[in-house]
Amino acid sequence: MLEELFAQAVELPPGEREPFLARACGDDDALRAEVTALVESAAGAAVAVRGVIAEAAAEIAPAAAATLPSALIGTRLGPYRITTLIGEGGMGTVFRAVRDDTEFLRVVAIKVLRRGSASPAEVARLRDERQILASLDHPGIVRLFDGGTTGGGGVPYLVMEHVEGVPLTEHARDLPVAARVALLRQVCAAVQHAHQHLVVHRDLKPSNILVDKDGVPKLLDFGIAKLLDPGGREAQTRTGMALLTLEYASPEQARGEPVSVATDVYALGAVLYEVLTGRPPQRAGDDMLATLRAICEVDPPRPSAVAPATDRREVAGDLDNIVMRALQKSPTTRYPSVAAFADDLERYLCGQPVAARAATFGYRAGKFARRHRGALALVLV
Structure with a gap:
């Protein structure tokens, strides 16, 4: 009944929905309120999607005039010689480069917008990213070394630490469950550092977290990060205009x-979900509106229900509760901060009761007994 009414109401012009629901629902105010909420959520999602599509179309329209990335290989940007292509994204291209002047030798990563296709919004976002990275100093966040503008076109570029590593999920694939949780705990420390400097990342995902050869996770790509204090920010993107990774x-x-910071808490919960199960909590389908509706209204299965069979017993219980609290639909019912989320992960690793689970006497006593198994055994003897 609910699904049928929603399907009919969402297709009507806004002015005809209220009379339709009044007739269809009769005296069932609860049903009417639920259908109305679903319709409003779908309408909001549609506006967000249209905004994203419009902005993306405006920004890629001049792409035909862009310089091919391969044309930059072998060229120089200041003292840096570009050697190879690392990857391409929505905002630009990242190259491996070498500083090989008389001062010193250093391998770096250079992020540069495509010459000829950079819109004013993209240029502003790259400059914002440069300023954000300059304000952050943490071993878990890629370091900014330099920046400038290209000759001729005057397109800005960033010179960053080059991380020889693999995406978080690839590195974590064969680790024990506790080691995977500890790895995510390190990522939380980097994100919390950003939050302390009033920066919300907004695009946390495994491909933006590389683990280096020493096993240290490094947070990358602050291209759509949001400053909670917008003073000095150049890019003026409207709410919902960020390019989402659904x-x-x-x-x-x-x-x-x-x-807000709760947005990054949710994303970290989604990353932990995938680290534990091998799949993200939501899957992006061909129908974007249906995917957005699922994000807003449908809870994913608990991690232990979809984790590999060998891990399900260890994931069930505390980790289920930690992940599902981070993935709450309402920001106010998630962990209040990334630090609080990280603290619960630490409590799990130490065998202590976690805040995401009801503190019943039996639960706390069981945790105490497991932490002090040896001492209790001696007492019983």
Whole structure:
């Protein structure tokens, strides 16, 4: 009944929905309210999607005039000689480069916008990213070394630490469950550092977290990060205009609402979900509106229900509760901060009761007994 009414109401012009629901629902005020909420959520998601599509179309329209990335290989940007292509993204291209002047030798990564296709919004976002990285100093965040503008076109570029590593999920694939949780705990420390400097990342996902040869996770790509204190920011993107990665996007992002530190808490919960199960909590389908509706309204299965059979017993219980609290639909019912999320992960690793689970006497006593198994055995003897 609910699904049928929603399907009919969402197709009607806004002015005809209220009379239709009044007739169809009769005296069932609860049903009417639920259908109305679903329709409003779908309408908000549609506006957000249209905004994203419009902005993306405006920014890629001049792409035909862009310089091919391969044309930059072998050229120089200041003292840096570009050697190979690392990858391409929505905002630009990242190259491996070498500083090989008389001062010193250093391998770096250079992020540069495509010459000829850079819109004013993209240029502003890259400059914002440069300023954000300059304000952050943490071993878990890629370091900014330099920046400038290209000759001729005057397109800005970033010179960053080059991380020889693999995406978080690839590195974590064969690790024990506790080691995977400890790895995510390190990522939380980097994100919390950004939050302390009033920076919300907004695009946390495994491909933006590389683990280096020493096993240290490094947080990358602050291209759509949001400054909670917008003073000095150049890019003026409207709410909901960020280019979302739907598998890790929070409900407030899907609805085009303002983001906060709780948005990054949700994304970290989604990353932990995938690290534990091998799949993200939401899957992006061909129907974007259906995907956005699922993000806003459908809870994913608990991690232990979809984790590999060998891990399900260890994931069930505390980790289920930790992940599902981070993935709450409402920002106010998630962990209040990334630090609080990280603290619960630490409590899990230490065998202590976690905040995400009801503190019953039996639960706390069981945790105490497991932590002090040896001492209790001596007492019983």
